[in-house]
Amino acid sequence: SPPPIDYCYVRxxxxxxxxxxxxxxxxxxxxxxxxxxxxxxxxxxLFRKIVIGFSFMxxxxxxxxxxxxxxxxHPEWRRAGIAKFMLYHLIxxxxxxxxxxxxxxxxxxxxxxxKFGFKPEEFILDFYDKxxxxxxxxxKHAFFLRLRR
Numbered sequence: 001s002p003p004p005i006d007y008c009y010v011r012x013x014x015x016x017x018x019x020x021x022x023x024x025x026x027x028x029x030x031x032x033x034x035x036x037x038x039x040x041x042x043x044x045x046l047f048r049k050i051v052i053g054f055s056f057m058x059x060x061x062x063x064x065x066x067x068x069x070x071x072x073x074h075p076e077w078r079r080a081g082i083a084k085f086m087l088y089h090l091i092x093x094x095x096x097x098x099x100x101x102x103x104x105x106x107x108x109x110x111x112x113x114x115k116f117g118f119k120p121e122e123f124i125l126d127f128y129d130k131x132x133x134x135x136x137x138x139x140k141h142a143f144f145l146r147l148r149r
Contacts, residue, residue, distance in 0.1 A: 003048055007085070010035055010042040010054070017051040018044070025072065027131040032056070032070075041066070041093055043086045045073070052077045055086040059094060066094040068101040071109070084112060091116065091147065099147040102127060106139040118145040 010018070015033055022030035035042055035056045045053035055071040068090060073082045091099055103110055105123070120143045127142035 005052070005082070006046040007089070008044050008046065009039040010044050010056070011039070012036060014044050014051060014054075018054055021051060021054070021072065021074070022070070025075075026070075027128075027136075028133065035069075041090065043089050045077075045082055045086070047077070053082045053086065055083075055090055057090045057094065057099075059097075061100070064096075065098045065100060066090075068099060071101075083109065087112065087116060096149055098149050101145050102142045103145060104128065104139045105141040105143060110143070113145055116147060118147045120144070121146050 010032075015036070018032045018035075019030060022032060032054075038057070038059055041057040041059050043053075043055045044051060053073040056069045058067045058069055061067040068087075071083055071086055071090075073080075099118075100121075101113070101118070102124070103113060122144040124142045124144060126140050128138065128140040132138050132140060
């Protein structure tokens with residue numbers, strides 16, 4: 001049988017792999033070390049000890065609101081329910097709080113968020129401008145979504 005996928009909280013030894021993935025798939029210069037402040041609001045996904053996914057939440061952005069800062073599954077592992085599991089886990093850790101996030105306007109994850117009950121509150125032009133390199137083909141506009149609790 002195939003080796004199982006493991007889900008765990010973020011640990012210091014994960015940071016180099018997380019940063020490498022972030023710089024490859026999001027934008028240069030990301031450092032996820034600060035996520036170690038809230039290990040209970042994280043999820044790292046491992047296959048044979050290799051990081052294939054991760055998600056992070058900032059538990060207290062505003063009174064009664066938690067913010068999902070990152071949710072990522074490696075392209076080779078998409079459509080296996082990993083992001084869905086992580087999103088469910090993060091939502092459960094913040095019972096009674098609204099959960100918010102930004103998502104790129106062209107990101108297919110929009111469908112998953114809407115299934116969970118997230119609703120768009122705002123459309124932000126050029127939200128990712130300050131992150132993506134100038135020649136990036138990625139969509140720079142974002143929706144701000146909220147799950148009301």
